[in-house]
Amino acid sequence: MREFTYTSAASIDRAFSALEGHEYPKFIAGGTNLLDLMKENVERPDHLVDITKLAFKDIIENEEGGIRLGALATNAETAYHEQVQKRYPLLSQAILAGASPQLRNMATNGGNLLQRTRCYYFYDTATPCNKRSPGSGCSAKNGYNRMHAILGASEDCIAVHPSDMCVALAALDATVNVASRDGNRSIPFREFHRLPENAPQLDTVLVPGEIITSIDLPPNGFAKHSAYLKLRDRASYAFALVSVAAALDIYEGIITGARIALGGVAHKPWRNTEAEAALTGKAATKANFSAAASQILEGAKGYGDNDFKIKLATRAIIRALEMAAETTG
Numbered sequence: 001m002r003e004f005t006y007t008s009a010a011s012i013d014r015a016f017s018a019l020e021g022h023e024y025p026k027f028i029a030g031g032t033n034l035l036d037l038m039k040e041n042v043e044r045p046d047h048l049v050d051i052t053k054l055a056f057k058d059i060i061e062n063e064e065g066g067i068r069l070g071a072l073a074t075n076a077e078t079a080y081h082e083q084v085q086k087r088y089p090l091l092s093q094a095i096l097a098g099a100s101p102q103l104r105n106m107a108t109n110g111g112n113l114l115q116r117t118r119c120y121y122f123y124d125t126a127t128p129c130n131k132r133s134p135g136s137g138c139s140a141k142n143g144y145n146r147m148h149a150i151l152g153a154s155e156d157c158i159a160v161h162p163s164d165m166c167v168a169l170a171a172l173d174a175t176v177n178v179a180s181r182d183g184n185r186s187i188p189f190r191e192f193h194r195l196p197e198n199a200p201q202l203d204t205v206l207v208p209g210e211i212i213t214s215i216d217l218p219p220n221g222f223a224k225h226s227a228y229l230k231l232r233d234r235a236s237y238a239f240a241l242v243s244v245a246a247a248l249d250i251y252e253g254i255i256t257g258a259r260i261a262l263g264g265v266a267h268k269p270w271r272n273t274e275a276e277a278a279l280t281g282k283a284a285t286k287a288n289f290s291a292a293a294s295q296i297l298e299g300a301k302g303y304g305d306n307d308f309k310i311k312l313a314t315r316a317i318i319r320a321l322e323m324a325a326e327t328t329g
Contacts, residue, residue, distance in 0.1 A: 001038050008050040012211070015049050016181045019209060022047040027211055029072055030106040032099075033115040040123050042116075042132055056110070056213050059084070065219040071110030071212040075165065076101070078109055088221035089329075090245055093228040094168035100237045110212035113166060113176065113192065116203060117159040117267075118239055120144065130156045131200045138200075146305040147241065150313065151297070152266040157200030158303060161193060161268050162239050168228060170269035171245035171261035175216040180209045186216070193268030200267070222247035222259065227323035229316055230263075240264035242313045244320035248284065255279050255288075260296065260321070265313055272296040284325040286318060293317035 005022075009015035019025045026045040028034055029052050037043035054072060059081050062068040067087065069078055078084055079095035099107065121127045121139040128137035140148050140158050148158045166189075174189040193204055206212075225248040232238040242264045249257035258279040262270040275295040282288045293314045300310045 001041065002044045002046070004038075004045055005047045006050065007047070008053060010053050012054055012179060012213075015051050015054065015211065016209065018047070018049040025049060027051050029108040029111050030074070031111075032103050032107045033111065037116065037123075041125050042123060051211065062216050064216070066217045066221075069109050069215040069217065071214055072108050075099070075104040075107045075109065075112060079104065087223055088168075088172065088217055089223055090171060090221070090226035090228055090247055091165070091168040091217070094164045094230075094243075094245060097228060097230045097243070098164035109165070109215055112163055113169075113212060113215075114204065114206075115163055118162045119148065119159040122159060131159055131196075134199070134201050141303055144305055145303045147239070147264075148303060148306050149266050150300040150302055150306060150309045151262075151270050152195045152268070153301070154196045154198065154200065156198055157196035157267065159196070159200065159267060160264055161203075161266065163269075164228070164230060164240065164243060164263060166193070167243055167261045167263035167269045168245045169215065169217075170271055171226075171247050171259040172221065173218055173259070175218075176212060177214045177216060178206065178210045179213050180207070180211070182209075184213075189215075190271060196267045203267075220249075220257075222249065222324075224329035225250050225324045225327050227320050227327055229320040229323060231312060231316055242309055242316045244313075244316045245269075246317070246320035246324040248279075248321070248324045250284055250325065253283055255282055255284055258292075260292065260317060262296070262313060262317070265300075265309065270296075284321075286322065289318045289321040290314075292321070 007018040025047040028048045056070040056072040058070045079092045085092045121129045127139045176187045176192050230240050230243040240263050245261040247259040258276045275292045
């Protein structure tokens, strides 16, 4: 691990000031991903700015009638929050499907959004990886790629985003609020993470010096009809092969609104709004769910070891939508 200096910031202004004069500073909160990356020499910050004392821990109602999740609230606090469980059960289920209780007790909401891929080659500094070292090549394309992307990949990268929480936030159409010395801005969740294209080293649209302050959930949490389905190699502490966050509004058996987000299949949580719109006005039947799955996975491509994911994802989408339709809140 590279030597680094450390500052504990008592205010957001102090946090911004602490970045100055350093080549590669990083904010740190729970550290459940960043410290692992530092130990493996994947991330090599020269300065860490501890932001755990900042006032971003509250979970409160926002101005639109939804809920604002503080970026420094832990995943556990969020998943077990009474209003989250009642109004956004999809989010609670997704968080509890991820990591382990010990990690959820440390990991923060903001950090969850920023966690990096678990691609084996990204962690192995002895192998080429465009995400770790741009221009070096992608070892996964012709290597062991069982966990890798089937949608949205590029010639430069086929890594997948690892978060469960982010899949639910994508389905819920959340908004990410960030701050910097230049001011504040709000980013629709569907725009927050990037596809790899020709710059896979960039996971999000954040610019240096920006900090996540909160995440806004809209009023509609699909509390009556939602489900999170995670398919993985073992029942706990494993990343998704495929996951699906399914949310429906249903009136007298007819779908009046649909959200479907996939995890484990792309560089970011994957949504196809055209497929969601095509379900609107139709009956909540397996045949219609199957048609939506086919539309979502149109153009999916495997790389050998992960070819099975296409069929697995098809079945997972159908099953998750069936589960959501059966749920009564």
